[in-house]
Amino acid sequence: MLFSSVGFLFRFLPAFMLIYLIVPAKYRNLILLAGSLIFYGAGEPYFVLLLMLSVLVNYALSRYMFRKPRPVQQDDAEKSAEGNTERRKSALCMALIVDFGMLFVFKYWDFAAGIVNSVAGRSAVPLLMLALPLGISFYTFQMVSYQIDCYRGTIDRPAGFVSFATYVCMFPQLIAGPIVRYEEVAARMQNRKIGVRNLENGLKLFTVGLGLKVLLANQIGTLWNTIMSAGAGSLHPAVAWLGAVAYSFQIYFDFWGYSVMAMGLGRMLGFKIPENFNTPYAARSISEFWRRWHITLGRWFRTYVYFPMGGSRRGRLRTAVNLFVVWAFTGLWHGAGWNFLLWGMLFCVILIIEKNTYGKRLEGTKVLGHIYTLALIPVTWVVFAITDMGQLAAYLSNMFGICTTGILAGTQQLMRYLQQYWVLLIACVLFITPFPTRIYRKCRDRWYMVIILLAVFWFSVHELIVGSNNPFLYFRF
Amino acid sequence: MKNNKKRKRNTENDVKVNDRENKSVKTENAGKDGAAAADANAPDTKAPDVEAERATDENAKENTEEDVKEGLKGIKRRRLREWGEILYNCPYLIAVVITSAIVMICPGQTDFGAIRSEARSAIETSVIGGALKGRAPFEQVQKTGDGHENDQENIAGIDDDKTENEGECKGESGGNGQNNNEIKDNMNDNNDNAVNGDVAEENPINAENTGNSKGTIPEDAETEPIKGVTRFKIYAPQKIDSYYYSDAGKIALTTEYPYKKENISYFNDAAFLGDSRTLGISDYAGLDEADFYCDSGMTIFKILDPEGVTYQKTGRKVDLSSVLKEKRYGKIYIMLGMNELGYGNTDMYREQYRKVVEQIREWQPGAIIYIMANLHVSKEKNNAETEFNNININDKNAASALLANGTDIFYLDANPLFTDAEGCLNSELTFDGVHLYAKHYEVWKQFLMEHAVEATPDGQSAGTGNGTGATD
Numbered sequence: 038m039l040f041s042s043v044g045f046l047f048r049f050l051p052a053f054m055l056i057y058l059i060v061p062a063k064y065r066n067l068i069l070l071a072g073s074l075i076f077y078g079a080g081e082p083y084f085v086l087l088l089m090l091s092v093l094v095n096y097a098l099s100r101y102m103f104r105k106p107r108p109v110q111q112d113d114a115e116k117s118a119e120g121n122t123e124r125r126k127s128a129l130c131m132a133l134i135v136d137f138g139m140l141f142v143f144k145y146w147d148f149a150a151g152i153v154n155s156v157a158g159r160s161a162v163p164l165l166m167l168a169l170p171l172g173i174s175f176y177t178f179q180m181v182s183y184q185i186d187c188y189r190g191t192i193d194r195p196a197g198f199v200s201f202a203t204y205v206c207m208f209p210q211l212i213a214g215p216i217v218r219y220e221e222v223a224a225r226m227q228n229r230k231i232g233v234r235n236l237e238n239g240l241k242l243f244t245v246g247l248g249l250k251v252l253l254a255n256q257i258g259t260l261w262n263t264i265m266s267a268g269a270g271s272l273h274p275a276v277a278w279l280g281a282v283a284y285s286f287q288i289y290f291d292f293w294g295y296s297v298m299a300m301g302l303g304r305m306l307g308f309k310i311p312e313n314f315n316t317p318y319a320a321r322s323i324s325e326f327w328r329r330w331h332i333t334l335g336r337w338f339r340t341y342v343y344f345p346m347g348g349s350r351r352g353r354l355r356t357a358v359n360l361f362v363v364w365a366f367t368g369l370w371h372g373a374g375w376n377f378l379l380w381g382m383l384f385c386v387i388l389i390i391e392k393n394t395y396g397k398r399l400e401g402t403k404v405l406g407h408i409y410t411l412a413l414i415p416v417t418w419v420v421f422a423i424t425d426m427g428q429l430a431a432y433l434s435n436m437f438g439i440c441t442t443g444i445l446a447g448t449q450q451l452m453r454y455l456q457q458y459w460v461l462l463i464a465c466v467l468f469i470t471p472f473p474t475r476i477y478r479k480c481r482d483r484w485y486m487v488i489i490l491l492a493v494f495w496f497s498v499h500e501l502i503v504g505s506n507n508p509f510l511y512f513r514f
Numbered sequence: 515m516k517n518n519k520k521r522k523r524n525t526e527n528d529v530k531v532n533d534r535e536n537k538s539v540k541t542e543n544a545g546k547d548g549a550a551a552a553d554a555n556a557p558d559t560k561a562p563d564v565e566a567e568r569a570t571d572e573n574a575k576e577n578t579e580e581d582v583k584e585g586l587k588g589i590k591r592r593r594l595r596e597w598g599e600i601l602y603n604c605p606y607l608i609a610v611v612i613t614s615a616i617v618m619i620c621p622g623q624t625d626f627g628a629i630r631s632e633a634r635s636a637i638e639t640s641v642i643g644g645a646l647k648g649r650a651p652f653e654q655v656q657k658t659g660d661g662h663e664n665d666q667e668n669i670a671g672i673d674d675d676k677t678e679n680e681g682e683c684k685g686e687s688g689g690n691g692q693n694n695n696e697i698k699d700n701m702n703d704n705n706d707n708a709v710n711g712d713v714a715e716e717n718p719i720n721a722e723n724t725g726n727s728k729g730t731i732p733e734d735a736e737t738e739p740i741k742g743v744t745r746f747k748i749y750a751p752q753k754i755d756s757y758y759y760s761d762a763g764k765i766a767l768t769t770e771y772p773y774k775k776e777n778i779s780y781f782n783d784a785a786f787l788g789d790s791r792t793l794g795i796s797d798y799a800g801l802d803e804a805d806f807y808c809d810s811g812m813t814i815f816k817i818l819d820p821e822g823v824t825y826q827k828t829g830r831k832v833d834l835s836s837v838l839k840e841k842r843y844g845k846i847y848i849m850l851g852m853n854e855l856g857y858g859n860t861d862m863y864r865e866q867y868r869k870v871v872e873q874i875r876e877w878q879p880g881a882i883i884y885i886m887a888n889l890h891v892s893k894e895k896n897n898a899e900t901e902f903n904n905i906n907i908n909d910k911n912a913a914s915a916l917l918a919n920g921t922d923i924f925y926l927d928a929n930p931l932f933t934d935a936e937g938c939l940n941s942e943l944t945f946d947g948v949h950l951y952a953k954h955y956e957v958w959k960q961f962l963m964e965h966a967v968e969a970t971p972d973g974q975s976a977g978t979g980n981g982t983g984a985t986d
Binding site (some may be wrong): 234236241259262267268445446486 | 600604606609794797810856899944945950953
């Protein structure tokens with residue numbers, strides 16, 4: 038079920054909220070869990086079983102990690118502590134194997150098998166051709182973060198089963214993040230109250246996200262679509278750049294919109310879901326961009342991969358190696374394909390260069406940093422967007438003026454695109470600046486905001502009904 | 515229901531206070547229920563917010579005493595004020611709830627009508643929707659008939675008797691009796707064929723049917739020299755639970771007619787009306803002389819609106835109705851239906867299409883009207899869970915194909931050129947699963963040139979005798 042669908046907005050959400058608010062506070066987690074499973078099951082009737090299974094297994098392992106042996110005598114204490122560490126370690130290993138194993142089988146098996154087969158020159162490993170369970174990358178990462186936090190002692194008391202399952206399955210963030218850490222919701226999981234203000238502000242935030250998704254991302258997405266339909270390889274450089282910019286807008290407003298909707302829903306339910314974006318396109322270097330884009334994913338990789346490997350404190354070479362590992366995984370996390378790996382590597386190279394040379398200086402500049410970032414970002418998104426390597430090469434060469442097959446979309450088309458999309462493009466440019474967020478925060482409670490948001494809401498709903506389809510880009514992952 | 519929700523929530527917010535207070539308040543306010551007592555306390559919580567919880571606790575006792583002093587009247591006033599404050603604190607929530615309620619309850623056909631139907635439970639939809647659907651289209655189709663179109667399709671029957679049939683873009687050709695009763699060819703002279711399912715076997719939709727669609731002249735051709743026949747490929751429909759469409763159980767095929775192959779000058783007096791796919795033809799097929807009136811997202815419902823549609827030669831919006839009144843066209847190609855997949859249902863689409871074609875016929879009596887089939891979408895885009903799928907597209911196409919009379923209105927199906935074995939748009943020909951890559955429009959152009967109906971000097975196709983228009 039999509040947040041931006043009539044079924045969710047007018048059927049699931051009101052019905053769910055009604056029940057959620059009626060039931061006594063102590064049953065709310067249970068209701069939320071049930072609601073989330075229905076939400077997930079509506080789209081993935083079979084994979085919901087997989088989700089439930091992996092929640093069960095993870096919960097059992099985390100409990101096993103916490104089981105305290107009772108030392109009978111004083112001298113046994115040391116021994117049991119040792120055994121305790123041992124057990125915790127094995128439980129964590131098991132959990133990691135189960136979680137990543139599942140992710141690997143569903144997401145990466147065919148990709149890996151393809152590589153093995155091409156190396157071997159024969160079909161040594163069979164392809165599984167499995168469908169990707171919705172949101173598996175997100176919920177797997179969330180469960181892993183829970184397990185590691187348990188192991189490290191960041192979480193000192195085990196969560197109850199319903200709390201844990203609700204934490205993983207909670208529908209606002211189940212299928213496309215943000216990747217929440219348990220400690221962020223632990224307190225509210227036990228005790229939360231939903232006031233009128235929370236509902237009001239949550240709904241407002243949700244509307245903002247809906248507007249970003251439907252009125253900006255979906256609309257500008259058609260420009261990218263149109264340009265790609267002209268065919269990579271036969272584009273005028275200006276058209277190719279316009280397409281890249283359009284896609285950059287689309288993916289940002291799409292994902293940001295989703296995250297804001299998740300935050301809004303979280304607030305309506307009484308939770309506080311962390312921010313996932315902080316005006317990334319206003320960054321002055323690519324490093325800064327990644328501190329502002331998909332914050333919860335970056336945080337995950339930093340906390341559980343980059344820092345344990347030593348981060349940037351073990352010399353330049355080791356830092357470069359660490360960055361390589363992190364970015365290879367980040368790339369692959371976004372999809373099992375060469376272009377995603379290439380995309381990760383592109384960032385790896387840029388970040389290593391920035392770290393060692395001009396990064397800090399660039400962030401100090403007023404204009405140059407912005408130009409640098411805004412010029413690089415569309416290129417990286419093109420690498421991200423086009424999964425076919427041949428097409429990708431064709432598109433990139435088009436961007437830099439190389440066109441072998443003859444231009445099909447030239448200046449004439451460019452003028453038409455600009456004529457058709459100029460209002461939208463200006464709106465998109467405005468919304469990548471920090472100002473709309475600032476203005477919203479300031480004027481949220483003003484009376485005219487109600488009217489604006491109401492207009493946004495119904496305009497979005499209208500677009501949803503009239504427009505035929507609106508998938509979330511990040512649902513693929 | 516929505517208002518209820520609000521009230522419930524308020525009560526809920528105060529449940530804690532309520533529990534605490536009940537003991538003390540009960541004695542004084544005998545006969546007053548718990549909720550009322552809770553409401554009486556509420557003014558101090560202002561917005562019963564999370565943060566306000568503690569404050570409420572402390573003020574609770576004081577409150578009770580005040581309540582007693584004030585008496586019942588004062589409490590009532592307080593309660594009113596409390597409600598007012600809650601309302602004051604969530605104007606947006608209330609606005610959304612109220613407007614939703616209005617949209618849900620209000621009758622009349624707006625764009626938002628779909629919310630009502632989608633939010634309705636499945637049972638309701640099948641019971642009420644099915645009953646409603648039964649009649650209307652039947653009447654419309656009878657109105658449509660201009661002598662040739664004895665459409666005997668019983669839509670009510672389709673709705674009720676659909677066999678549950680697993681199948682993707684197209685099912686197996688339906689040979690069983692049940693379906694044959696429901697689905698008839700729209701030309702009375704080949705009913706027999708249709709009933710036996712012969713058409714289905716002879717003309718598999720995916721084969722290049724440009725060849726075998728030529729040269730078929732129906733037997734009753736004595737009255738009118740050449741008349742095209744529009745056949746349908748029949749299959750067993752599956753049951754669809756959707757407001758937007760049903761499985762028609764048939765795929766419309768290109769009108770069979772001895773088409774001529776023309777060169778590009780054939781399109782010099784042609785107009786193309788359509789959506790983003792027609793825009794693609796405009797952009798990439800190289801039909802520079804033809805007039806294109808199209809926009810992304812255009813629908814059959816909007817095409818004749820005064821707000822207009824973009825005339826691609828100038829890039830300006832024009833009012834198509836006044837253009838068609840003024841200018842003479844020899845051929846008018848229409849391809850609309852993609853953006854209608856999730857807007858209104860097929861019956862509305864059929865009715866509107868008929869209106870548009872009749873209107874154009876009135877304004878352009880001499881023009882040959884080509885109704886072009888909407889191209890299917892790719893396998894990846896073909897989503898049975900939404901209304902965005904090839905069954906729906908076939909449903910829309912079949913509805914529009916009923917208008918083809920074989921004399922001056924023809925139905926052209928280019929799908930066989932671009933679809934795979936399952937009837938889905940070939941994934942290699944498209945980026946987004948909906949639009950062809952620019953380079954493939956050449957194929958489409960060839961198809962259109964090969965499917966030209968020769969216009970007689972007075973601008974008529976060979977078969978028609980009415981109309982006075984002349985091409986320029």
